[in-house]
Each structure stands twice: as C-alpha cells, then as structure tokens.
Amino acid sequence: MTQARIDNAVAAHLAAHLGGHIEAAHPLSPRTAQASLPAGVRQLFRTTPRSLWSIETARLPRSLQRLRHRARAFAEQEMAPLALQIDALPHWPLNAPPQPLQDLLVRAGRAGWLTDLLPWPLGSMPLARAHHSLQWQASVKVEEFSRVCGGLMLLLSAHSLGIGPLLLSGSVATLRRFLLPAYRETLAGRPHLFAFAITEPSAGSDAEDGHGAAAARPAVVARRVPGGWLLNGRKCYISGGDLAQSITVFAALEVDGKTEGFESWTCFLVQRGMPGFAPVRTELKMGMRASGNAELEFVDVFVPDANVVGSVRGGWGINRQTLNLSRLPVASMAVGLAQSACDIATDFACRMQLGGRALIHQQDVQLALAQMITETSTIRGQLWSCARDWRPRQGVASMNKFNATDTALRVVNQAMDLLGNHALQHSQRIEKVYRDTRLTQIFEGTNQINRLAVIEDLQEDFLRRLP
C-alpha cells in the first residue's frame, strides 16, 4: 500500500473510534483540543493522523526515504507472494533451488538490490545516498525485506556479507577484478552471488571471538604452492553457500607442515568451478528456509595468488571488521521481523471478531499492541541512530545486534500470545516469523558472544578503572 493510501485510510476513520477511546471529532479529543490553540502554538505539535511507518520514514534523509519506499514496494510485490509458499516446500536438492527463487534473484538483480554496495556507475547505489553510511542504507533495506520474509531477505542479503571482505581488502584491483564483473552480470539478469565462509565444524563462536580464537585450531588450511595456495578442509553453516558463484573463504596457513592459528587466517576468493571445491550438503533449518545453508568442501583446491583478498595473514582483521559491518544489518533484520509481528498482530486484532466486535477494541489487546509497536520503534531508533556512523564500532554494532534480536523475539512471542491458538497455523504467518527471528539471536555471533564483544571493545576503559 502506498503511503498516500495509508494516510487516506487513516483519515477515513476519523469519525470512528476504538473501544476505550473517543472519536477524533469529539470535543475532548486531542485533535479538537489542538484546533482551539492559537495558530502559532498549533505549529509546535503534530496531531495530523499518520501511520507510524510514515512518521518514522519522515525522520530519514530524503534519499533514504526513497530507498525505504522502494524496498517496501519490491518486498510486497515480489517477495511477499513467495514467502509462505517457499517456506512450506520440502527440502530441495543441493544446487536446485525452486524456480521462483531463481526468478526472484533475477528480478532483484535487475532492480539493483544485489549491487548497491557501490555507487553508480560502479554499482546501483544512487549517488544521492552515497554520503550515507553503508550500514544505514543496508539497515533500511534489510528491515523492509525481512518484514515480509526472513528467508527471502537472507537469500538476498547474505550476498552482501560475502562481498564485505572484498570491500575491506582496500584493493581497487580486487574490486575491479572480481566485484565489478559480478555486478555487471547481476544487473544484466544473471545473478552472481557471493557468500562469506568462516564457520568450521569445530569452530563456530571461536571464529567470531578473539579469546576463543586464541585457543582454537582452525581446520581449513592453505598450503603454499607455486603461483598460489592449496585449500583443504570444510566450512559449515554458510548462508547462501549453495548458490554463490564466489565465496570469501578464510583459511589458516600451513607452514613447514604445521598449521598455524587464527592469526594466520587469510581470505581467499574461491570461485565455483575450481577443481576440488564443492558444496556438499544443505541443512534442514528451523526457519529462514528460503536461504540455503551449506557445508562446503575443499580438497586440494588451487587458489591463485590473485585471489587472495587483502593481505596474506590479514584475514582475521577482515573477518572481524566484516562482522562489525554486518551486525547492524542483523539488528535491522530483527527490526523488520518485529515489525512483521506487529503488523500481523494488528491485522489479526482488526480482523478477528468475537461477539460481533473486533479484538482491537479490547483494552488488553491495545496494551499489547502498544508495547510491541513501542519496542519495535525503540530498536529501530537505536539502530538508525548508530547506523549513521560511517565507522562502526564493534561494541556499538554488537549491542545493537543482541538487544534488537532479543527484543524482536519478545515482540514475536507477544504477537503469538495475541493470536493464541491461531498462532500455530502456518497460514497466519506469525509462527514463521518466530522461526525466522530465532536465528537472529544465533548468527553473526551468538548473543552471548556479542555481549562479550561489547566488553572487549570497552576493555581499555575498564582496565583503566582497575585499582
């Protein structure tokens, strides 16, 4: 629904009122009271009926307002119709995603949603918004996508995570060699997806936490050979790893037959078709089912020197800063999922009637909705405030991530309670939102790891206070 239509719909109901409230035309209503004030004073307050979406969109700079409108339109037109259908499909074979997903990727690519990390003419980011941080742009887009479907959002967003190391390599040559051709293919309707591979079967949180990494042994190893490196090992739980053409893979170095630790991590761009590399399986997940989660196998995969992303032994830094870039967008996933819960609960409360009266007229239902909407608005506000910064701090990114995702699950739980026994039905959508939301507390570092990341970032300040 366009904003004008939303506002018209709001205005059309001025004459009515909800249970426990008075109509807008009532002499004691805030709107009538406003009208009695002097014109100059009236300007100090806003009482025009508007949707919360409209109010919050107006707080964004104009270029991000346009982004928010575009993202919502794409999400509702192209993604929403697929959401339940894809979620309910049986687990599909590796490398054989359902045709509607492939079609969606093509449409998203042509529309510029997969190429917007670089400004035009290199990518599809309009120049007008190029002076806003990448995280802020991503947060606005990702919220709208996850609001209609967590899985489809992840299908389109994990790609950006895979590109992160290329951007952080600081190498124009790397961008020119790998990213720009991929962007051109994607815009031409042949989606070239990237994925980010850090997790190993024996190292989940260790790959996201310095203290853990210091004591862990990496299992994907790169050995020097003439002209490049040979990669061996397995990566697991790689979002989008099943469809990606290019994967930023982090491996420890083997020197003199001995595998070094995470401090030797180096990022390699592994491309589909390289001999010895293959996605070997995808996981059956609780939610976010539209996005594949792959285990990747590397058996003597030769990666040329030109495919080293950043510097040799520079992988750990790239990894940590990629996570810092991606944790704010994960917070925005949570915001979108919480907003979805608010919307579903509100729609249900307006639609469901008992005794001839919609649930929305009940005070306890209004209290629940107010709480949900407020909590969602609060995490959105915190996110937008922090995402403005071009230079994300680890602590700020992590606190947003764990707080937003924990809040979102609380909101979704409240929505499920509001729908009651109807919440269990797939067709009501809220149970899917729950399953999708639950992942946000786990990936990009569990929320426990993210709490510790806040402390790690503030460590020097705390140390200074020690006696």
Next chain:
Amino acid sequence: MNPSSSLLSSGDRIAMLDAVQRFASTELAALTARPEQPMSRAQMQQALGQLVNLGLLNTQAEPACGLWDDPADASLRRFGVEALALLAQASPAVAHQMHSMALGARLDRLHAQTGEHSVVLLDGRWGVGRQALARALGGAALTSEESAWLADCWAAPQAGTPRVLVAQADWQAVWWPQWTPAEGWHWCRSARGSLHVSSESHQHGLDELSLQRISLVDPTSALRCADANGARFVEAAVLHGLGLLAMALGTTQRAIARARAFAQLRRQGGKLIAQHAAVQQLLAEAEHAAWAAQAALTTLQAQPPSLPALHAVWRARARLHPQLCDATSNALQVFGGIGYMRDTGAEKDLRDANTLRQLGGSPTELTLCCAALDELLGAPRSEVTV
C-alpha cells in the same frame, strides 16, 4: 476421598510410571531418534497401541487406572501428570495425543458412548473466552457483551467460524464444549463423518500431529449432553491445564538434557562450553523454570481429595509456560548455530513448547481469566482449593 481408597496404590503408581519410563526411554525414544523426521502415522499408532497395552488408556465402561480415569482420585491424577511429563520427554506429540484420547475416553464413559476412540477439543474459536469464561464459571452474571463473547467463542463450529484441533489426523470422534446464553454448557460429540475437516499443510510444532479446522456439516448432527453449571467443563479444563503444563515440563527437561550433553562435548575458547559462565547461566535459568513448573505441579497435586482449582491451574500455566519456552530457547542457544538445524532436536523442543503454551488459553488470556476470578473469588493461596 481417602488416599488409601485410591484405585491406584502408591506402589502401583510407581510401578506403572516405571513401565512408562522404560517405554519412553527405549521404544519411544528409538522412534523419535531423528527429530528432523517426525514419526509416521503407523509409528504413532504403534506407540499409542503400546501405551494402551500398558493400561494408560482405559476405554472400558468402568474407571480403572488409566490416564485421567478418575479426576477426584489424587493418586491417579498424580500418575497422569507424571506419566505425561515422562512421555513428553520422548515425544510431546505422543503425550498430547494420549492425553486428548484419555480425556475423550472419560467423556465417553460419563455419557455411555462406546465405539471408536474420541479426542477432545478444549479451545474455543479464539482462545477460551477470556474474562467472560472466568466470570461465567465463577458464577457471575454476564454482561450482554460478555455473553455474546462467550457464546461466539464456544459456539458450534460452522464453516465460517471453524475451531482448530491439534490431534492425530485419523481421529474418529471429537468432544467439543458448547456454551449458549439460554442453555449454558453442553458437551457435544461429533463423529468425523459429520464434520468438515481441513488440515493446515504446516503447523508450528507437534509435527507428528495435525492442525485441523473443523466445522459441522449439519449443525444438528452432534450428540449434546447437558453439563449443569459447567462442572464437567471445569473438570476437563483443569485436567487439560495440568496435562499441558506437565507436557511442557517434560519437553523442557528433554531440551535441557540435550543441551547438557552437548555442553559436555563442545569446546570453545579452549575448554568445554559447559565451563563457560554464559552456558552455565543459560542452563541454570532453564533449570529454574523446570524446577518452578515441577514445584507448581506438585503443589497442585497436594490437595487430595479434591481437584485443583481451575484458577490455580490457570495461574500456574500463565506464569510458567513462558518460562518453559524461554528454557527450551536457552537450551537451543547452548547449541549455537547447530541448534537451529532440525537434526539436533533443540529447535523442535522449542516449537513443541511454544505449541503447548498456546493451547487451552495463551498466557495473556489466562492472566485475564485469573484477574476476573481474583475479583470474584479472591486470589487462591498456596493451599489450593476448588
């Protein structure tokens, strides 16, 4: 009732529980060893058949020692709660189906119905009717709005206003309560053939069961049995509440056990994750919830010979189901990303706990019900009374 006059002596109760435990931890556990592959209908039938053979479901005309056979018998009630918790540790779906069939068998016995097994539907069109239900059961005069609400919630299910049933797909008869302003409570029994039944293709949890919308093909086809003052409704609601809480407890205990086992294997930061405060906290908080639920169920059983007050059962459920869901969520969190994968079972535990939370009234709704009864009757104290 004097405890010594129970149909089930203490020794028999322990022996039966031992048999249930052995079945749950061996045969049923084997059937549920692959959480990502829910039991087939045939396997469910096999499991239920074995539980019937163990004596858990009594389909005879006289009460025996089956689940929920005699709600006034404290020893039998305790057995019911403990057996459901044990079964839920292996399969909440099997436990729920057995619970529903046992409630159905009791109603069949009370109303002299024989033949096919029945199940019971104890949810209204949306929830259980909020304050209106509590006020009606508390003997208050309902306002016209409350009356309309309750009548709509507990109306005979029609095509446009179906009710949602969670049960094995091939049930043959269902008991459903009806309330009308003129006649009060009735228990209605419908044969499957007299209902339109449509199954939801997917549901949140209890994967082995089916979420079905039911509505009457012919509104006059149901057998209607009067339930003066809703006494049988209260009895069924109490047993349903006890059963749901017991199953949620069992589900949580299983989730905690899974997480503990994993925490003793998985290493992070150079040591077992069980040695990290973050994991210890998650597990201890989960244990708090299980302990509180166990304590509440014990307290609710501690008042022989009478049935626990519905008020107290609602209060326990409203408070504890969210905590038990948080506990299963904590257990999943211990696994990290692995817990999100269906083959670990952690996510299934969470979905099952979430499902049990929403049946028989959500925590929010039960809180409203308690508020209404608090106002009418005063809050129940720890010594639980009817």
